[in-house]
Amino acid sequence: MTKAIEVNCTTGEVTERDLTAEEIAAGEAAQAQAEADRAAAEAEAASVAAAKAAGQAKLAALGLTAEEIAALSK
Amino acid sequence: MANTYTLIQAQTLASSAASVTFSSIPATYTDLVLRVSARTDQASISDVSPFVTNVGGTAYSYTYLMGNGSTATSGTSGTRADFASYSVGNTATASTFSNVEIYIPSYTAAQNKPISVFAVNETNATTAGMRIYAELLSSTTAISSITLTGQSSSNYLTGSSFYLYGIKNS
Numbered sequence: 327m328t329k330a331i332e333v334n335c336t337t338g339e340v341t342e343r344d345l346t347a348e349e350i351a352a353g354e355a356a357q358a359q360a361e362a363d364r365a366a367a368e369a370e371a372a373s374v375a376a377a378k379a380a381g382q383a384k385l386a387a388l389g390l391t392a393e394e395i396a397a398l399s400k
Numbered sequence: 401m402a403n404t405y406t407l408i409q410a411q412t413l414a415s416s417a418a419s420v421t422f423s424s425i426p427a428t429y430t431d432l433v434l435r436v437s438a439r440t441d442q443a444s445i446s447d448v449s450p451f452v453t454n455v456g457g458t459a460y461s462y463t464y465l466m467g468n469g470s471t472a473t474s475g476t477s478g479t480r481a482d483f484a485s486y487s488v489g490n491t492a493t494a495s496t497f498s499n500v501e502i503y504i505p506s507y508t509a510a511q512n513k514p515i516s517v518f519a520v521n522e523t524n525a526t527t528a529g530m531r532i533y534a535e536l537l538s539s540t541t542a543i544s545s546i547t548l549t550g551q552s553s554s555n556y557l558t559g560s561s562f563y564l565y566g567i568k569n570s
């Protein structure tokens with residue numbers, strides 16, 4: 327069982343207890359949310375990278391050099 | 401400039417724990433400083449370790465700047481139920497810990513509270529992490545309790561330490 331530690335700043339008393347079922351459930355929910363957030367962020371980053379590559383390809387097709395394309399993004 | 405810098409309470413873990421709470425924080429200071437040196441059992445180099453206050457709800461938001469040795473990024477959060485901090489994860493070099501300072505000015509004032517977090521991770525590798533957060537607690541309630549946890553149900557490991565200081569401006 328995972329522990330929760332509480333330090334009472336007024337008395338200095340330190341208490342240690344097992345997590346409640348509700349706290350464990352909340353932690354598991356937070357874990358699921360964190361993983362969903364990470365997946366969404368990775369998907370967004372992949373989408374941006376794909377759009378950037380497509381844009382650079384179109385610029386190259388118009389006759390811009392690689393140096394000129396790189397300069398546009400600085 | 402602070403006239404006093406007083407240790408309120410400190411806790412160094414003798415065994416792993418899912419959370420560490422500082423409760424009944426005295427309202428006799430002007431600002432709070434929380435210094436954390438932490439490592440979690442998260443299977444990664446770093447662990448974005450959230451923390452909450454006694455305010456609860458979704459009164460939290462932040463802007464961040466981060467770098468990991470190869471890339472630098474920035475972003476913002478919407479309203480959420482916690483702030484972000486940073487810890488070393490358990491795939492970092494053994495016996496390394498994070499170095500974090502959380503500064504909370506005017507923690508008893510009846511106004512929204514800006515909070516800053518400066519955090520770096522230690523590991524013997526090319527990729528390590530540093531993060532700076534500008535956070536906002538949208539609540540006029542005085543802060544009397546702070547709870548730190550690991551992300552994704554991870555646990556703080558033995559040796560992690562947490563020091564809460566109070567600062568007075570007079």
